[in-house]
Amino acid sequence: MASAPDEFGGHISTELRINERIRVPEVRLVGPNGETVGIVPTDQALKLAQEADLDLVEIAPMGKPPVCKLMDYGKFKYENAQKARESRRNQTNVIIKEMKLRPKIDQHDYETKKGHVVRFLKAGDKVKITIMFRGREQHRPELGFRLLQKLAEDVQELGFVESSPKQDGRNMIMVLGPHKKKAEAKAEVKAAKQEAAAERDAEKAAEHAERTATQPSTQRKQKRANEALDPDIDL
Template identity: 85%
Template sequence: MRVPEVRLVGPNGETVGIVPTPDALRLAQEADLDLVEIAPQGKPPVCKLMDYGKFKYENAQKAREARRNQTNVIIKEMKLRPKIDKHDYETKKGHVVRFLNAGDKVKITIMFRGREQHRPELGFRLLQQLADDVAELGFVESSPKQDGRNMIMVLGPHKKKADAKVEAKTAKEEKAAERAADEAAEKAERTAANAARPTSTPKVKRRSENLDPDIDL
């Protein structure tokens, strides 16, 4: 740190006061803790004595818990015509079933053309039929309402479906993080083992000269 002094906070949140930076570093070393700058914009900057490794771990745990509790639901859209034939209806319904099974919301849009705009009951009945057909998988989150030439209804998946999707995603992320941590630990162990291995001093081989005893030097 380049500042001459800091406003120091103790490991339990107690205010120590403004102290010279070298003194703050010395206190951190004596307590076997880290001096972490938590408010650099302060005058002087605010620093806290803490175990930075533990701090990062706890923050990661909180972030993981927050991801587990949030509901990240995607909205899909399905468009139908008021006078859709039975085969097309079954195909469209199959898509809606798949979306709801995946934990996604589905926006159903009935598109009216020409004289169909004067028969809104056709769209309403079709939306009601679809809602009834998929009632085991989802519920009507937004009731049918007219929006210009279209009629819109939103189906939401039952909560257990959405939760299952979020939990599966979180479990996948946690597994990947654990695998990365294991690989990093193995790499660190290999590095430490290589560093601890004694370095052999190369032997200097001296070449002896064979002198002929009969040769006069």
């Protein structure tokens, strides 16, 4: 039976027994406000629960005797579900992107690869940088080390070296971590999108106002043209 720490230092089972499902002869009873009542017969504890319009809930079944608490079990389950949802909402999934480079990479390719690393770090993701050695390059690990150092320096405003360069067979690996957490990065992207949308709305409003301002003048010109063609027309 799975369990989790409870407020009394014990464990709350994920399959709690309540009321008549508690079949032990006596329990260590805890009141609704956390106060210790003491060891009482289970029948008496059930009677106290009924009188208080509460449930008798076994919160530490491994205790001797088991620990039970008087509580509103429906409310307890609801609050636990709310906490679980909040925890899942606040949980950040750590994603590790990977970028592979050659120790003798040319400048153009380096700038392209660096651009990807910058994008990953801005998004709040970690980046695993792998330098791949081939043939005689394996005897020149300093080439990979210098390249990793250069990359770390080039993106230091966005990330930091979380795992220093180390040799792994034919490869050399370094991990960069973002300064900003995933949630912060998402919030910034969302704010930027909202700002861009607000700017577009403002531009549309300005264009509409300009068209509205010029419309009466256009209508007056059309009216004069119609009168010139047929002076008897009552406009």
